[in-house]
Amino acid sequence: MVQQTEVETVKVTMYCTDWCPYCIRAEKLLASKGAIINKINLDDQPDRRAEMVERTGRKTVPQIYIGDRHVGGHDEIVSLDKNGDLDVFLRNGSSST
Numbered sequence: 001m002v003q004q005t006e007v008e009t010v011k012v013t014m015y016c017t018d019w020c021p022y023c024i025r026a027e028k029l030l031a032s033k034g035a036i037i038n039k040i041n042l043d044d045q046p047d048r049r050a051e052m053v054e055r056t057g058r059k060t061v062p063q064i065y066i067g068d069r070h071v072g073g074h075d076e077i078v079s080l081d082k083n084g085d086l087d088v089f090l091r092n093g094s095s096s097t
């Protein structure tokens with residue numbers, strides 16, 4: 001019998017909008033890593049934009065959390081992917097997840 005080991009990734013939360021190309025690219029990158037993404041769609045939930053700004057200090061989407069670690073937007077996760085940290089964060093996340 002072949003045993004399959006599944007690597008569980010840390011939950012990702014992403015504030016996004018439907019029309020934002022950076023959000024779409026960020027989602028594709030995260031999905032390609034097998035990440036489970038909890039999307040907070042600000043088109044559907046406009047009231048949560050204030051929450052995003054309050055939590056992150058940023059006004060642009062996407063804003064991405066890996067576990068409870070705020071990693072920033074699209075450009076930041078691309079940089080994290082290039083230096084290998086994205087995989088590490090998705091596997092280890094933070095202590096609280």
Ligand SMILES: N[C@@H](CCC(=O)N[C@@H](CS)C(=O)NCC(=O)O)C(=O)O
Binds near residue numbers: 021022059060072
């Ligand atoms: N460099 C940012 C670009 C994000 C960005 O420009 N997002 C646009 C939507 S595609 C946005 O939120 N614009 C609203 C604003 O600038 O207030 C990233 O990599 O996430």
